[in-house]
Amino acid sequence: MPDRFFVPTLPDSGERVELAPAEAAHAVRVLRIRPGTNVELLDGVGARARAEVVEASANRRQVRTICRVLERETAPAPALNIRVYLAPPRSKALLRIVRQTVELGVSRLSLVQTRYTVDRPSPAFFVRARAEAVAALKQSGNPRLPKFDPVQTFGRAIAQAAEPGYFGTAPDQTGPAPVRHRARTGPIAVWIGPEGGFAPEEHSQLLGRGLTPVTLGYWTLRVDTAVTALLGWLLGPSI
Amino acid sequence: MPDRFFVPTLPDSGERVELAPAEAAHAVRVLRIRPGTNVELLDGVGARARAEVVEASANRRQVRTICRVLERETAPAPALNIRVYLAPPRSKALLRIVRQTVELGVSRLSLVQTRYTVDRPSPAFFVRARAEAVAALKQSGNPRLPKFDPVQTFGRAIAQAAEPGYFGTAPDQTGPAPVRHRARTGPIAVWIGPEGGFAPEEHSQLLGRGLTPVTLGYWTLRVDTAVTALLGWLLGPSI
Numbered sequence: 490m491p492d493r494f495f496v497p498t499l500p501d502s503g504e505r506v507e508l509a510p511a512e513a514a515h516a517v518r519v520l521r522i523r524p525g526t527n528v529e530l531l532d533g534v535g536a537r538a539r540a541e542v543v544e545a546s547a548n549r550r551q552v553r554t555i556c557r558v559l560e561r562e563t564a565p566a567p568a569l570n571i572r573v574y575l576a577p578p579r580s581k582a583l584l585r586i587v588r589q590t591v592e593l594g595v596s597r598l599s600l601v602q603t604r605y606t607v608d609r610p611s612p613a614f615f616v617r618a619r620a621e622a623v624a625a626l627k628q629s630g631n632p633r634l635p636k637f638d639p640v641q642t643f644g645r646a647i648a649q650a651a652e653p654g655y656f657g658t659a660p661d662q663t664g665p666a667p668v669r670h671r672a673r674t675g676p677i678a679v680w681i682g683p684e685g686g687f688a689p690e691e692h693s694q695l696l697g698r699g700l701t702p703v704t705l706g707y708w709t710l711r712v713d714t715a716v717t718a719l720l721g722w723l724l725g726p727s728i
Numbered sequence: 729m730p731d732r733f734f735v736p737t738l739p740d741s742g743e744r745v746e747l748a749p750a751e752a753a754h755a756v757r758v759l760r761i762r763p764g765t766n767v768e769l770l771d772g773v774g775a776r777a778r779a780e781v782v783e784a785s786a787n788r789r790q791v792r793t794i795c796r797v798l799e800r801e802t803a804p805a806p807a808l809n810i811r812v813y814l815a816p817p818r819s820k821a822l823l824r825i826v827r828q829t830v831e832l833g834v835s836r837l838s839l840v841q842t843r844y845t846v847d848r849p850s851p852a853f854f855v856r857a858r859a860e861a862v863a864a865l866k867q868s869g870n871p872r873l874p875k876f877d878p879v880q881t882f883g884r885a886i887a888q889a890a891e892p893g894y895f896g897t898a899p900d901q902t903g904p905a906p907v908r909h910r911a912r913t914g915p916i917a918v919w920i921g922p923e924g925g926f927a928p929e930e931h932s933q934l935l936g937r938g939l940t941p942v943t944l945g946y947w948t949l950r951v952d953t954a955v956t957a958l959l960g961w962l963l964g965p966s967i
Contacts, residue, residue: 567945567946588950588953589950589952589953591947592945592947592948592949592950592953593944593945593947593949593953593957594945594946594947628948628950629947629948629949629950630947630948631946631947703964703965704965705832705960705963705964706806706831706832706833706959706963707806707833707870708830708831708832708833708868708869708870709831709867709868709869710831710832710868711827711828711831711867711868713828714827714828714831714832714956717953717956717957717960718832718956718957718959718960718963718964719960719964720945720957720960721944721956721957721958721959721960721961721964722960722961722963722964724944724945724957724961725942725944725957725958725960725961725964726942726943727966
C-alpha cells in the first residue's frame with residue numbers, strides 16, 4: 490500500500506505537484522521517502538492519483554517534496570450521500586466522530602444545538618476538525634472530505650432539513666420502533682441527539698418531518714457510539 | 729434518572745449493602761449524595777435494584793455509603809449473545825472499544841493475536857479494562873459486564889470457535905460479499921482483524937469455519953470504527 494498524501498489541487502496525469510510544507514516534512518523526515526517512490530495523492534473533493542516522487546529534499550531552510558502524477562482519476566461518489574446532524578459532545582469525542590465519519594464516507598456534518606446539548610465547539614474546533622479529517626482521509630483512502638456546517642439551532646436545522654432518514658432514540662424513549670425503509674442510494678440524514686436524548690418536542694418535530702426512530706441495542710449509548718453504530722447499520726448489507 | 733453504582737454482590741430487597749470505598753467516595757464527595765436519595769445498583773452479572781441511601785458519611789479516616797435495597801430484579805439476558813474476537817489495537821483505542829462493547833451489550837471479548845497484530849496488551853490492561861467496563865456499566869445502565877478472555881493466538885481461537893457469525897473485511901479484500909443470514913437471537917461472533925486486515929490464510933480459516941465476511945462502507949476502517957459499526961449493523965432493525 491503506497492503512502493498517501495493530501496494535495497488541495499491535484500493536476501492532470503504527467504503534471505507535477507509540490508506537497509505543502511507539513512506534508513513534505515512528514516514525507517521526508519518521518520517516512521524518509523526518496524525520489525522514485527510511488528505514492529497516492531488525494532485532493533479531498535474526489536480525485537486521487539498514483540504519483541511518483543521526483544524530488545525529496547531537506548535542508549535547514551526548507552523541506553520539499555515534488556511528485557509527478559502518473560494516473561489521475563475521480564473516484565465514484567458513494568451511493569449513499571449521508572448527512573449527519575449531530576448534537577456535539579466534547580471536543581475530544583467530537584474529533585473522533587469527525588475521523589470516523591471520514592472512514593465511513595459521510596458527505597456532510599452539521600452540528601446542531603438541541604435543548605439538552607451541553608457542549609458548543611469553539612471556532613478553533615473547525616480548524617482542528619479539518620486537520621483530523623485530512624488525517625483520516627489519508628489513513629482510510631476516502632478521497633472526499635466531509636463538508637462542515639457551522640453550529641445551528643435545532644429549530645433552524647429541522648425547518649430546512651430536506652433529506653429523508655433516521656434519528657437515534659434511547660431504548661426507553663420509544664420502545665422498539667418500526668423502521669419503514671432503508672434507502673441504499675441518494676441523500677439520507679442521520680440525526681444523533683446529546684447524551685440526554687432529544688427533548689420531547691424535538692422528538693415530535695423529527696417524527697413530523699418523516700424521520701424514522703432507530704434504537705440500537707438495549708442501553709444508553711454515548712454520542713460517539715451512537716453515530717458510528719447507526720452509520721454501520723445504514724452501510725451494512727441488508728438481508 | 730437516579731445515579732448508578734456498582735456493587736459486586738447485590739442482596740435481596742429489604743437488605744443493606746455498603747458501597748466499596750471508591751464508589752462511596754464518588755457518591756459522597758463528588759455527587760454529594762445524602763441519606764434518603766434513591767439510586768440504582770448494578771452487580772455486573774445481570775441484577776439491578778432500586779435502592780435508598782441510608783447512610784452517607786465522610787471523615788478523615790473513611791467514607792461510607794450504605795444503601796437499602798428497595799426492589800431487586802434480574803434483567804432479561806439480551807437476545808443476541810455477542811462474542812467479539814478482536815485483534816487488539818493500542819491500549820487507548822482498546823479501552824474505548826471496551827466501553828463501547830458494554831454500551832452495546834457484548835457478552836464476551838476475546839483478544840486474538842493475528843499475523844498482522846502489532847499491539848499486545850500488558851497484564852495491567854485487564855485491570856484498566858475492568859474499571860472502564862464498570863464505568864460504562866454505570867453510564868449505560870447495562871447490568872452485565874463482558875467476560876474478558878486472555879490474549880490467545882488466532883490459530884487457537886479459530887480452532888475452538890463454535891459460534892456462527894461475521895468477520896470484518898476491507899472493501900478491497902473481497903468486494904461486496906454476500907451475507908447469508910442475520911441471526912436475531914442466540915450466540916453470535918464478530919471477528920475484527922488488525923489495521924492490516926486478516927492475513928490470507930486467516931481469511932480462509934474464517935471462511936472455512938462458516939463465518940461470513942462483512943464490508944462496511946468503501947474505505948479502510950480503523951479497528952475501533954470497525955467494531956462499533958459492525959455491532960451497530962448486527963443490532964439494528966432489519967428490513
